[in-house]
Amino acid sequence: MLQGLTTLLEEVVTFIVVAAMVLWLSPVVGAASILPLAFAFIFIRNYNRRVKSVYEGVRRRLGTIGSFLQDRLAGIQVTQSFAREAAEEQQFATRADEFFRTSVEASRLRNSYFPVVSFFGFLNNLVMLGVGAWLIMEGSGWFSLGALIAYRGFWWRLQSPIRTIAQTSDILQRARASALRVLELLDAPVTIADRPQARCWDAGQGRVEFQDVSFSYLPGKPVLAGLSFTVAAGEFVAIAGGSGSGKSTLLNLVPRFFDTTGGSVLVDGHDVRAFTLASLRSEIGYVGQDNYLFSGTVEANLRYGRPEASQAEWEAAARAANAHDFILGLPAGYDTEVGQNGVKLSGGQRQRLSLARAFLTRPRILLLDEPTASVEPESEALIHDSILRRTREGLGTTLLVTHRVDLLRQAPRILFLEGGQLVGDGRHAELILSCPEYADAYHRWEETEEAGTGHSA
Ligand SMILES: Nc1ncnc2c1ncn2[C@@H]1O[C@H](COP(=O)(O)OP(=O)(O)O)[C@@H](O)[C@H]1O
Ligand SMILES: [Mg+2]
Structure with a gap:
């Protein structure tokens, strides 16, 4: 943040100094070429702001994927025991898709930067050389060859903002690397899988x-x-x-x-x-010694294994697990946030909620x-x-x-x-x-x- 501020300040100061030098060397050439320069400056400022918000979006979405994955990987046994893999995959895909779209927008923005800046540079050079050459040939003494060369040198100083932006592409590289790691994880071989002829087990007796x-x-x-x-x-x-x-x-x-x-x-x-x-x-319901609760509300956790259940059904499950009364006693009842892995509940409350979650799937x-x-x-x-x-x-x-x-x-x-x-x-x-x-x-x-x-x- 501080680094970004100093960089911006440096750009502004550089611009003012360059502009002053140019005007001092020759007010006419200066005034004529400062116009495209000013446009370039405005463009760069706007671009910086845009790029910052787009990269911020990329970062935030990556963060969302990160915390989602952390939560869901920590609770992977719960997901497996309730056979909710497909729903989780769908949720992950939605988040990955958003991340992908913002990333694409970020790279499109990044790719538009250099052509536009070079165009302004070209315009600036054209005006400067044209007006400078004309003044020199006219021989009025307002402008000299030396001044022209010095002026061009100053312009190169404006290259530093370009470098600054180029560095931000680093962020994108890092994001890409994280995404690749996630993909590696998803591609890990599955040892326990359906057999080709696997059938549905329905209406079992449970022997x-x-x-x-x-x-x-x-x-x-x-x-x-x-x-x-x-x-x-x-x-x-x-x-x-x-x-x-x-x-x-x-x-x-x-x-x-x-x-x-x-x-x-x-x-x-x-x-x-x-x-x-x-x-x-x-x-099959499974409740272990320590059952992962996803960050979210009591109700969301309770309904995890059977989201389509009615309120009467999930309240009955909570009653059967002797959890209904303590849930009503929580600050927001069934809407209370349980925190990452249910840290806001006592061990016994978490177990009763886990039991209710299992009961709900009958x-x-x-x-x-x-x-x-x-x-x-x-x-x-x-x-x-x-x-x-x-x-x-x-x-x-x-x-x-x-x-x-x-x-x-x-x-x-x-x-x-x-x-x-x-x-x-x-x-x-x-x-x-x-x-x-x-x-x-x-x-x-x-x-x-x-x-x-x-x-x-
Ligand atoms: N994931 C694992 N990898 C290797 N060994 C394991 C693993 N889980 C349990 N074991 C070993 O298997 C044996 C039985 O473990 P476990 O079924 O957890 O026993 P219990 O629940 O009766 O305490 C123990 O010797 C334990 O060290
Ligand atoms: Mg054991």
């Missing part, structure tokens, strides 16, 4: 079946090994196990955030890879990965309540990863994992007797919770 599933993130380091179990449609199952036992990985295989490395995951009797990702994920299968791990106790009870109510009301299958003892005691069925293998399957009362690994872990969790540090365990 989940693991058939001899094994999985490894890195070759030679199995995380899940020979996992087999069936969860009936509408069943509520708690998944428990020590840290690193593979619980999160197991959940991730159902909506195909990852594909199995051996065996298959089936929904309603069909391999998940037989279905299109969009249809699979739009029927998922046949709901996957919950320690949803109360970083939540205040009041919210925890409300979240547990809403999860159990969903099952009671027969709204779909629920797989819940948890080590909260009250939930484990209430769960109709627990799958207990250790080292990526299923070592216990049954009710709490059964497992505590029949599965020593579970009994050990359960007592450990119970102690941690009694010590009041359960939230970080």
